[in-house]
Every structure is written in structure tokens, then in C-alpha cells.
Amino acid sequence: MAVSMLYRRTTALCRTLKGISPSKTLLSSNWLLLHTASYNPKPLKLNLHEPYVPDKDSEKTPEWQKTARYDRKLFGRYGSASGIDPASLWPSHEQLDKIIAEENEWHPPLKVMLKNVKAREKQEAEKRLAK
Structure with missing residues (x-):
């Protein structure tokens, strides 16, 4: 079934391109299909019964x-x-406190960020008015 569908698609493609024979394309497609279907990889050597x-x-x-x-x-x-x-x-309580402190330092809450933005805008406005 897959081969017949592949043949129909390649012939339709060859008709649109004109000049390529469908038989040559079909031979290369069948070769690819056969080699893809016969690929059988080696099983992984994993010991999942007794973990290390x-x-x-x-x-x-x-x-x-x-x-x-x-x-x-x-x-x-x-x-x-x-x-x-x-x-x-x-993590322990001490590790958790360190993680929270580091997160607050590097990623401050939204209220603090908005306050910093307003303060920066206010300073820039004062500099513009001073000129």
C-alpha cells in the first residue's frame, strides 16, 4: 500500500517537472524504502534490573x-x-533561604521594579528640566 502511494506521488511529481522518468525515480525511491525498512539497530546494553x-x-x-x-x-x-x-x-531550610535571597536579589518583585523605573524616569525628567 505504501509503495503504491509512493509510486502515485512520484509519477505526479515527474509529470509536473517534465523530463524525469518515473521509473528511475521509483527505483531510487524503492531502494530508499527497502533500506529504511530493513534498518535494525543493535539493542542498548542497559542493565535496568539492578541499578548501580x-x-x-x-x-x-x-x-x-x-x-x-x-x-x-x-x-x-x-x-x-x-x-x-x-x-x-x-533542599534544607538554610539552602531554601539562600535560594530565596538570591532570587530576590537577581529577580526583584514587580512592585520594586516599577518603583525603580519611576525613580529613573523622575531623575531623567529633572535632568532635562535643569538644562
Whole structure:
């Protein structure tokens, strides 16, 4: 069915272009269709039955695998099978206070931004009047 539809489309295209034979186009289209249909990739070598959870007490474990960020990554990938407590993935109260303070510093609320814009406009107007 797909081949017959492809043949109809290529013949219609060849009629509009004039000068290209539909048989040559069909042969190249069939070759592409056959090679696309026979593509069979190798399966990925993933061990999803037993997730790798590093031993944090071992000296051989790299430091980056002992961090909370890596724990979040493991829990996101394997879920509860990773053996990580989901409550430990959230930031502590101190970390949350730091995040909020940084956010307020870099992204102030709308009221503060409007107040700053009005003050800037007022200064510019005073400079224009002073000239």
C-alpha cells in the first residue's frame, strides 16, 4: 500500500517537472524504502534490573558520585529502586533561604521594579528640566 502511494506521488511529481522518468525515480525511491525498512539497530546494553548505586563510604567511589546532585539524578533515573530517600532530595531550610535571597536579589518583585523605573524616569525628567 505504501509503495503504491509512493509510486502515485512520484509519477505526479515527474509529470509536473517534465523530463524525469518515473521509473528511475521509483527505483531510487524503492531502494530508499527497502533500506529504511530493513534498518535494525543493535539493542542498548542497559542493565535496568539492578541499578548501580555507589557506596559512599568507599574510597574508590569518585567524589562527584557522593553528592546530593548525583543522588537526585539516580532517583530520577531509577525511582525508588535506587534506594534513596525522596525526602533527602529537597533542599534544607538554610539552602531554601539562600535560594530565596538570591532570587530576590537577581529577580526583584514587580512592585520594586516599577518603583525603580519611576525613580529613573523622575531623575531623567529633572535632568532635562535643569538644562
